[in-house]
Amino acid sequence: MQTKLISIPMTSPLLRHMTPFRQRLPGSNQSYRSKPRKMFDTKPQLMMGMTTEAGTPCVHPQRPAPASLKPKVLHLDEMNFLRNRLVVLGLVLLATLLLYLLLPSIRQGSMEPSLEAQRMGLLATSPPALSAINVSIRTGQLPGDPPLFFREALPIDGAGRQILPRLQVVLLHGQAFTSQTWEELGTMALLATNGYQALAMDLPGYGKSPDSDALKTDQSRVDLLSRFMESLGVRAAVLLSPSMSGHYSIPFLVKNSAQLRGFIPIAPVGTRSYSPEQYQNIQTPTLIVFGALDTNLGAQSHKNLLQLPNHYVLKLEGARHACYKDKPLEFHQGLIEFLNKLK
Template structure:
């Protein structure tokens, strides 16, 4: 809060605030997810009121799915994101998506089913309740707020007297006049409007509201529909040309994979002990325009290589053109990162990777780790697997140091990569890593220890196919 207070000059110059409440998979269906949204929206509303004059509106940015996934938000998380924001007084909800929603006909169909099902119904419920509350208590000149911001009460219509139906491809909600049964319709919500507290909302008349009249629902669906119309055809065409990843083994016989547009690789150095040099490729679409990342990928390197290897091999550019933000780091003592005497334990190396990710705003990463970098990645996997959306070990060292039970405890999706000619470390790490419960395998025929160097085309295809299913 103190840091935000130092930016009061910025808030006073703003006309609206747009906090992000993207829900990470680690927060799925937990009270922590609700508290995350609650505190973020409360803080946005607080800073929106600084200075004199009218309080600035707060519009929350969210996604209809979890970060880096196409899994729809659970019923609990719809309440924790949309319901929580509306209850706290947000002026609106803006939905945002990316090309993963249009990667195939089935993904489009699933999204449409979600929009016309639980998501659309909940949006219609909450936004209608908010509109009715505003009409009844604020004379349509304000929004209803909780009396106590930390109380778990929401603007929900009473399910016993309200129903939502699909009619001619549109969602509609109907309220029946049931005063003889319950003495009038009401929302179970305590509100505060212009310093006066109200506990019930009487709404006795019959009502049928068309789905397209609801402004909040329209805002979310128009954004998503526009995105899908813009991206659908090229995304489906691209998806139909590229093979899918088998559950246990990927195919290495696909057409050549190259970056379709020029990608800029920028460099930077994080301060600390030791400083860490890194390269970054931001995701771009088919026209070369920057886009939101599907996933954030952190790439380590082997003993004879550096972060520049991934740039020269084309891996960073290929990942960027497929929608992935890619960060390749020079490990201490390699490339442009100085060595450090402080990295003598597993925990110190885990802390170094954590510092790198946190400093660059990476909450959940896909970690790519060849050979020597296993000294960093394997301990990180065992201690901080919740911070990994996926793990891609390439014949790493250090796999013999853990028990079968420790491997079984890791739930991170993993792609085990090794060369068929690597009968030493590759075969050994393959055997040990197969104890991971969610592991698939990419075996590159005719490739040695640095298999991604021997067979880059096959490696890139296997990598993209795996990431598409994360």
């Protein structure tokens, strides 16, 4: 193989770009060799702020890109992802909090009866509806000291004809109410259409019954109830007694329990005045009624009256002290079912 030599004139531009040449330093005999110039640069001279066709940022090759530039894009993506996750998590927590806050209201507005009452078999399978038959409620006043105002609803059949009562129910009232409460609530009409005679009285000092100074002892209050029942021909009554009327009904129950076919205390006062032995000697069937929200008198009377040997319990969920007004449907169900069990 033969090698051919090509002579290139020293004045050739190509030679000037490829070979170094000496230059003399001004005012000196020394010279230095300049660096050869490159005709082609394999790396593109890209300026800061420019982008390539792929859309990536351009950086001058002699100036390395800051270390935080490219990872910064990934960091923003991660932050967006985490932010979305936090938003979803916040919504879930908010929904959980709302359910937690609304749950008591949902439970309070529920019309489901007490599970305890269902286990005791006190609630009918279908609620007793108020009859479309007009029930006549008459009023009267018994003479004595003091005079006693009362309301009466006589039992009727499905055709509206008066019939003999299955039982006689005497209704007392709480401190903020009168006998009119039982008429307005529909309790007296409900009792009458189910075959029961309903007698609601205004206790002395309430409604249309004047007060009396003669009622300062338990015995005087027991005598007043006895006079009321005897005057109206009531024998073996079912006594219904809410709240304040416990001053009358509890002493009557302890002393004259044999005269009662049934007892329905609704968070009454005065239950702490008697011993467990006194309660255990009472055989009167009793329906203990109280509201689940009545944590004071309702819970206290419930605890004491549980000592009665022959008792049932009707706990009205979502109801306060006057539970029969908060939950009249469930109260009427339990009332009728309990009366139907009495012989």
